[in-house]
Amino acid sequence: MSTTAEYDCVVIGSGVQGSFAAYELAKKNQKTLVLEQFILPHTRGSSHGQTRIIRSAYEQDFYTHMMEECYELWAQLEKKSGVKLFRQTGLLVMGPENSQTYQMMKSTLQKNKVPIVTLTCDNFSQHIPNVTLTEGDGALVDITAGVLYADRVLKTVQEEFKKLGGIIRDNEKVTDIEPGPVVKVSSTAGVYRAKSVVITAGPWANSLLAHTGLQLPLEVMKINVCYWKEKVPGSYDVNRRFPSFITTESEETDEHIYGLPSNEYPGLMKICHHIGSMTDPDQRDKQTDRSDIDILQRYIARCFPGLHPEPAVVESCMYTLTPDRHFVLDCHPTYNNIVIGAGFSGHGFKFGPIIGKLLSELSLGQVPSHDLSPFRIKRFQEKMKSAL
Ligand SMILES: Cc1cc2nc3c(=O)[nH]c(=O)nc-3n(C[C@H](O)[C@H](O)[C@H](O)COP(=O)(O)OP(=O)(O)OC[C@H]3O[C@@H](n4cnc5c(N)ncnc54)[C@H](O)[C@@H]3O)c2cc1C
Numbered sequence: 001m002s003t004t005a006e007y008d009c010v011v012i013g014s015g016v017q018g019s020f021a022a023y024e025l026a027k028k029n030q031k032t033l034v035l036e037q038f039i040l041p042h043t044r045g046s047s048h049g050q051t052r053i054i055r056s057a058y059e060q061d062f063y064t065h066m067m068e069e070c071y072e073l074w075a076q077l078e079k080k081s082g083v084k085l086f087r088q089t090g091l092l093v094m095g096p097e098n099s100q101t102y103q104m105m106k107s108t109l110q111k112n113k114v115p116i117v118t119l120t121c122d123n124f125s126q127h128i129p130n131v132t133l134t135e136g137d138g139a140l141v142d143i144t145a146g147v148l149y150a151d152r153v154l155k156t157v158q159e160e161f162k163k164l165g166g167i168i169r170d171n172e173k174v175t176d177i178e179p180g181p182v183v184k185v186s187s188t189a190g191v192y193r194a195k196s197v198v199i200t201a202g203p204w205a206n207s208l209l210a211h212t213g214l215q216l217p218l219e220v221m222k223i224n225v226c227y228w229k230e231k232v233p234g235s236y237d238v239n240r241r242f243p244s245f246i247t248t249e250s251e252e253t254d255e256h257i258y259g260l261p262s263n264e265y266p267g268l269m270k271i272c273h274h275i276g277s278m279t280d281p282d283q284r285d286k287q288t289d290r291s292d293i294d295i296l297q298r299y300i301a302r303c304f305p306g307l308h309p310e311p312a313v314v315e316s317c318m319y320t321l322t323p324d325r326h327f328v329l330d331c332h333p334t335y336n337n338i339v340i341g342a343g344f345s346g347h348g349f350k351f352g353p354i355i356g357k358l359l360s361e362l363s364l365g366q367v368p369s370h371d372l373s374p375f376r377i378k379r380f381q382e383k384m385k386s387a388l
């Protein structure tokens with residue numbers, strides 16, 4: 001059998017991270033194939049749905065730094081494709097004023113000169129109508145933040161990839177990976193050889209990594225994606241400049257909530273709890289726990305008096321969590337031509353363009369353009385089960 005590589009790179013998984021990795025590789029003239037298990041577009045992973053929050057507001061400097069370049073990359077893709085992908089709404093951050101999380105987020109924004117407006121309990125309702133600020137909470141607005149049109153992003157980046165000669169084969173599940181100087185990838189429909197492989201399989205990362213003798217400490221969580229009806233239509237509408245929002249974790253109330261202005265479904269605002277229930281990605285719909293919805297109902301009754309506190313629409317999505325909630329962006333510890341992008345822990349969408357660039361650099365053996373130490377596999381070493 002010939003050992004010649006047919007492709008420079010095979011990317012496994014066409015969610016936001018695989019699609020951007022493939023696009024970046026194609027921009028660098030790499031002959032690239034994307035394999036996707038489901039027929040596209042699909043709603044079975046983590047990247048579907050119409051909207052995601054984009055923000056610079058993070059506790060850690062490294063995310064805020066990455067976002068500086070990432071905003072530019074989003075603007076470049078918008079310009080190149082002529083498709084509107086981003087809408088600036090600002091992001092309202094609310095949380096116990098004296099908590100470490102809230103203060104760290106505020107200081108990271110200030111240190112990095114991200115434009116913010118700090119609100120007080122006296123002027124809060126003048127700027128943010130129809131929201132009740134919890135007593136003792138601080139509030140600020142990250143002006144740069146907004147909403148990404150997620151489904152449109154996937155379609156656009158995949159189309160740009162194909163325009164550069166990239167190939168996407170959907171409805172084709174990868175069933176085996178044979179590491180080597182030329183990696184052999186078997187799917188339900190064929191066998192491919194590539195100089196490198198990028199694994200961006202979202203909640204299925206460990207199923208694929210099992211073929212390479214590696215398991216990462218990842219947990220998959222189902223999130224109930226809830227939409228809430230406005231009592232007075234338009235109260236929380238994107239066209240009335242209502243912002244996206246997050247609450248920083250509150251130990252007292254177990255609330256870690258985020259929301260986006262009403263936009264995709266007229267009159268409905270999307271508000272979710274950041275903590276759902278563990279699931280198997282192939283059994284997602286058998287997970288029927290609604291304790292996150294109970295938390296949301298109490299929160300909405302208290303803080304969003306202009307919404308009916310019963311969800312009008314509930315959709316599903318999955319997070320793939322690492323223990324520290326930071327991403328995995330690294331080469332396989334044994335095979336450096338197998339690159340892994342995993343564990344995006346419910347906050348990876350906004351980083352798609354920069355993650356794609358970093359994964360393409362790893363795949364080409366280049367020095368990554370950002371410090372990847374927070375994202376290296378070796379941080380899990382004690383917890384890793386290696387079959388090697
Ligand atoms: C409810 C919810 C809200 C979120 N909100 C935000 C937000 O506001 N802002 C933000 O930045 N991020 C947010 N995120 C996180 C973000 O959406 C994810 O981090 C991101 O979508 C992860 O993308 P991915 O490409 O890693 O995974 P996925 O989108 O799951 O893609 C993996 C792909 O690999 C395919 N695959 C798996 N196994 C195989 C195989 N064997 N063969 C072929 N294909 C395979 C899958 O079918 C899938 O298409 C949210 C996530 C959820 C669930």
Ligand SMILES: O=C(O)[C@@H]1CCCC=N1
Nearest residue numbers: 053246258274346347348
């Ligand atoms: O990534 C994001 O910005 C959102 C909001 C906070 C929780 C998860 N996703």
